[in-house]
Amino acid sequence: MIASDTLRAVRPGEELDLNALNAYLAASAPEMGTVIDIRQFSGGFSNLTYWLKTTNHEYVLRRPPVGANIKGGHDMGREFRVLSLLKGYYHKIPEPVVYCESADVIGASFYIMTRISGVILRASMAPTLQIEPERMRQLSEALVDNLVAIHSLNIETTGLIQLGKPEGYVKRQVEGWMKRYQTAETDKILAMDGVGDWLQGNYPVEQTPAFLHNDYKYDNVLLTFDEATGEPTPEIKGVLDWEMATVGDPLMDLGATLAYWSERNDSPAYKNFNLTWLPGNLTRQEVVIRYAEQSGRELTNILFYYVFGLYKNAAIAQQIYARWKQGHSQDARFGHLLPMITELATKAVGAIRSGVV
Numbered sequence: 001m002i003a004s005d006t007l008r009a010v011r012p013g014e015e016l017d018l019n020a021l022n023a024y025l026a027a028s029a030p031e032m033g034t035v036i037d038i039r040q041f042s043g044g045f046s047n048l049t050y051w052l053k054t055t056n057h058e059y060v061l062r063r064p065p066v067g068a069n070i071k072g073g074h075d076m077g078r079e080f081r082v083l084s085l086l087k088g089y090y091h092k093i094p095e096p097v098v099y100c101e102s103a104d105v106i107g108a109s110f111y112i113m114t115r116i117s118g119v120i121l122r123a124s125m126a127p128t129l130q131i132e133p134e135r136m137r138q139l140s141e142a143l144v145d146n147l148v149a150i151h152s153l154n155i156e157t158t159g160l161i162q163l164g165k166p167e168g169y170v171k172r173q174v175e176g177w178m179k180r181y182q183t184a185e186t187d188k189i190l191a192m193d194g195v196g197d198w199l200q201g202n203y204p205v206e207q208t209p210a211f212l213h214n215d216y217k218y219d220n221v222l223l224t225f226d227e228a229t230g231e232p233t234p235e236i237k238g239v240l241d242w243e244m245a246t247v248g249d250p251l252m253d254l255g256a257t258l259a260y261w262s263e264r265n266d267s268p269a270y271k272n273f274n275l276t277w278l279p280g281n282l283t284r285q286e287v288v289i290r291y292a293e294q295s296g297r298e299l300t301n302i303l304f305y306y307v308f309g310l311y312k313n314a315a316i317a318q319q320i321y322a323r324w325k326q327g328h329s330q331d332a333r334f335g336h337l338l339p340m341i342t343e344l345a346t347k348a349v350g351a352i353r354s355g356v357v
Helices: 017-030 076-084 132-152 167-182 190-201 252-259 285-297 303-324 331-338 336-354
Strands: 036-043 048-054 058-063 096-100 112-113 210-212 221-226 231-239 247-249
Touching: 036 112, 036 252, 036 331, 048 252, 058 076, 076 096, 076 112, 096 285, 112 303, 132 210, 132 221, 132 231, 132 285, 167 190, 167 247, 167 252, 210 252, 231 247, 247 285, 252 303, 303 331, 331 336
Parallel strands: none
Antiparallel strands: 036 048, 048 058, 058 112, 096 112, 210 247, 221 231
């Protein structure tokens, strides 16, 4: 049987001040009740995510990681705003409850949302996961189709257009993530420099702007569970982690998804990045084909977006690794990210040479 995402005791150094939190909630969100238990979700490498049990319900609290630069991508107010704008237009999201900008309560800004229970398929589950290939294919197709649905939201009607400036989005993203990587660089990886140069020399004509999740993968999708078969169903119950959502070229979002999409013949290190290599999943090429069919978009230049997705993932991992190396996190997982950064850069170079995603 597949369990829902694992809860664990809060990691040392990442505790929440229960008294201060309850005092704040009594004044700002009394409908939540009193928090009587706090645990931490074991998955994820970015923002810290906590399970709150109150006298009334179950909730989820999100805050930036210790030592993070809020302007560098951990803006809790923005994520809360995204959920608030989506409410009423896209229903596969948690209900946003309250946002606290001040760091005086728990040491950082945070927001709270209702908890959606479901199944999250993480890469670490792959060795023991027993899902029939036919069902796995249905799950991967549903994942692609739901991304198309997100990209089809009307950014004007929903007000999502206010989240960013679509014009010049691709160029800003490339330059921005190159700068972030260089700022967090701890070890010289020549392949990263080469990929950055290639991206700057191969900008595509941008697509009609759409709303982007920007971190879309199995890890951020909650699936329903079939008690009879012991398998998740293709019905997507919720989409999580909207911290990087914006408006821009939708193929940047697809490229990011492809960059997570490992296949059977990929290296062991890259396969640890996701479980899309399990039998039945679409291949990256099949993902491209299905997305094109469902969306009607032109994907001639998808290689650029895939390579950028790999570069961006490497830069994100580098930022996390740099924080760990500086002593801002005691999470042992973060100390093993350097080989993954190198693997992503190598994968990007290989894609450029072969011309295949």
